[in-house]
Amino acid sequence: MKKTSEKIKNKNRLTSKFYGKSSYVKMIDSYYSNKEIRSYRSFFIKEKKTFFNKLNLNKKLIALDVGTGRQSIALSKYFSHVDHFDITKKHVLLLRNYIKKNKIKNISSYNADLDSFKLKKKYDFINLDGILMHTNNPTNFLMNIMSSLKDEGIIKLLIYKSGSLKFILINFLRDIIKITNIKIESPFKNKVTNMLFEDDLYVPILNLFDESKLYSALNTLSGSSNKDIKLKNFAINKKIDTKKFHHSLSFFVTKKANKSHPVISKLKVQPQIVPGFLKEEFSFYESVGEKLISIIKILKNKKIDKNKELDFKVSILRIYKISQYKFFYRDLTYESLITLLNNELFNINQILLKNHYD
Ligand SMILES: C[S@@+](CC[C@H](N)C(=O)[O-])C[C@H]1O[C@@H](n2cnc3c(N)ncnc32)[C@H](O)[C@@H]1O
Numbered sequence: 350m351k352k353t354s355e356k357i358k359n360k361n362r363l364t365s366k367f368y369g370k371s372s373y374v375k376m377i378d379s380y381y382s383n384k385e386i387r388s389y390r391s392f393f394i395k396e397k398k399t400f401f402n403k404l405n406l407n408k409k410l411i412a413l414d415v416g417t418g419r420q421s422i423a424l425s426k427y428f429s430h431v432d433h434f435d436i437t438k439k440h441v442l443l444l445r446n447y448i449k450k451n452k453i454k455n456i457s458s459y460n461a462d463l464d465s466f467k468l469k470k471k472y473d474f475i476n477l478d479g480i481l482m483h484t485n486n487p488t489n490f491l492m493n494i495m496s497s498l499k500d501e502g503i504i505k506l507l508i509y510k511s512g513s514l515k516f517i518l519i520n521f522l523r524d525i526i527k528i529t530n531i532k533i534e535s536p537f538k539n540k541v542t543n544m545l546f547e548d549d550l551y552v553p554i555l556n557l558f559d560e561s562k563l564y565s566a567l568n569t570l571s572g573s574s575n576k577d578i579k580l581k582n583f584a585i586n587k588k589i590d591t592k593k594f595h596h597s598l599s600f601f602v603t604k605k606a607n608k609s610h611p612v613i614s615k616l617k618v619q620p621q622i623v624p625g626f627l628k629e630e631f632s633f634y635e636s637v638g639e640k641l642i643s644i645i646k647i648l649k650n651k652k653i654d655k656n657k658e659l660d661f662k663v664s665i666l667r668i669y670k671i672s673q674y675k676f677f678y679r680d681l682t683y684e685s686l687i688t689l690l691n692n693e694l695f696n697i698n699q700i701l702l703k704n705h706y707d
Contacts, residue, residue, distance in 0.1 A: 360485040361436055361462050363553040368437035372548040373417045376540060377443050380419045389423040400579040400601040401503045410473035413497065415480045418444030418458060424476065425456050432470065433458040436484075464489045468497035475504040479597075482508050482556045488566075488616045495570040500606045506567070507599045510582060511557035511619045512589030512629070515596040518672035518690075519549050520557065520621035521641045522665055526550055528648045533662055542676070546669060559617040560598060561585070566616060567600055572607035588619075589630045591637075592683045636687055640694045647701050657700045664700070667693050 373380060397404060404410070412428040414421040417440050421433040433456060435441055441460040448456050464486040475498055484490045498504055509516050525531070533550075535543045549555070560583065567578060581599040584590065619626065622645055627638035653661050670677045671690050678686060 360554065361464060364483055364485070365437045367551070367553055369439040371551065372544055374439055374443070376544055377417065380417055381422065381443075381447055385419060386423045389420055390426060393420075393423060393427075396505070396581075396599075396601075400581065400599075401505075401603070403603075404474060404503050411470065412474040412476065413468070413470075413472040413494075414476040415463065416440070416476075416478060418447065418456075420476055420478060421456050421458070422447065422453070424474075425453060428455070428474065430455045430457070432456075432472070434461045434463055434466070434468075436460070436462045463493055466493070468493065471497055471499045471502070473499055473502045475502070477505065478507045479509070481506060482558070483552060483554050485554060487556065487558075488613060491566065491616070492570065492611075492613060495567075495604070496610060498571075498604045500604055502604050504571075504602050504604070505599060506602065507597055508560075508563075509555070509557060510594050510596050510598045511560060511621065512587070512591075512626075513594035513596045514591040514674070514686075515672045516557055517589070517591065517621045517627075517641075518668055519555070521645070522550055522668060522672070523555060524622055524645050525648060525665065528645070529653060529661075531653075531658070531662060531665065533665065536662075536666055542673070545673070549672075550669070556618045557621060559619045562617045564600070566613040567602050569611045569613050571602045572605040572611070573603055577603040577605060587629075588626065589633070591630060591633045637690060637694070640691070640698070644694065644697055644701070651701065653700065660700050661697070664693050664697050 368374065379385060397406075406427045408427070408429055410428050411430045411432070412424050413432050413434065414424060415434050418433050418435070421431045421444065425431045433441070433444055435458075438460045441458045444456070444458045447453075448458070464484055475494060477494065481487050481490060495504070533546075535547075537543050537546065564578070564583070567573075568575065571577065579601040581601070582595040583598055583600075584594065587594075621627070622641050624634070624638075624642060627634045627642070630638075668690065671686060671693070674681065674686055678689070681689070
């Protein structure tokens with residue numbers, strides 16, 4: 350038992366170490382900028398109108414936010430108080446510094462691991478934007494958070510979308526990096542792209558969930574029925590759609606009066622590069638999926654030649670760019686994107702094959 354809890358702490362420690370040095374902290378000035386805060390505020394109000402308009406922003410409500418703190422700053426305009434929590438001490442220190450400098454009185458920031466930390470208050474609004482997939486024990490995390498939501502309170506939960514082209518490719522690249530230990534640092538000219546690249550490929554934990562199981566877990570934890578859960582980009586009968594799926598999915602859940610403390614079974618993670626899953630979209634499986642699986646299989650059994658490493662890294666970068674097609678290949682059709690991807694998979698296969706004969 351003791352061993353298990355030690356292991357959990359260590360894995361989350363890696364996450365806080367990563368975010369302490371990498372990703373968002375490198376660009377915190379622009380994330381805390383007035384422009385960014387304004388833009389998030391208008392996004393929040395737009396989402397509120399569509400998904401949780403009954404929340405009455407009367408300046409008496411309190412909110413909880415997790416992350417870099419930039420969304421806490423934005424939300425502090427609408428709530429009497431915002432409690433910010435994050436496992437990354439650096440995020441907490443940066444936010445504390447910002448609120449002191451800007452004389453903001455209604456934000457408190459705490460360094461805590463929400464897999465285990467027992468929250469003491471109940472909140473009217475909880476903002477979990479891109480958090481759940483990075484924590485080591487998402488089941489505990491969610492049960493913990495949901496127990497601190499007031500009755501009729503709202504939680505926004507945004508996760509990365511399983512079965513989207515972006516996250517299938519990111520999972521593929523993460524699998525490659527895990528097997529080969531390849532390190533690529535700041536390869537792009539653009540700072541934002543470098544930050545995303547680091548975050549997507551090197552953050553220690555990035556889980557994609559079985560979304561229908563998560564949906565029913567949210568039902569159980571909130572004591573609500575489906576009509577109390579509003580969905581953005583959820584597809585009830587489809588697990589994978591590389592052409593149409595957006596790369597994120599949001600749940601907006603209203604908690605219903607619930608005397609008991611519901612318990613859920615362990616949230617199921619959905620591995621992406623496995624035949625059973627990829628065959629759910631058979632045309633993609635035939636054109637691309639099979640090749641992704643085969644490359645991972647080959648890599649498990651052989652090392653990349655030193656003199657092929659650069660070509661291999663270039664392929665990783667090109668596939669990453671394809672995963673970020675909305676940014677890099679905005680005007681390309683889906684078919685052209687798949688052709689581009691296939692060219693790159695062919696290149697990787699050549700690199701691996703040449704290992705045999707050189
Ligand atoms: C991708 S970032 C989310 C950024 C957020 N969307 C924002 O704009 O601020 C993930 C965040 O989750 C935090 N996190 C991950 N696991 C956690 C845990 N167990 N407890 C508290 N925070 C955690 C990380 O420290 C990091 O700040």
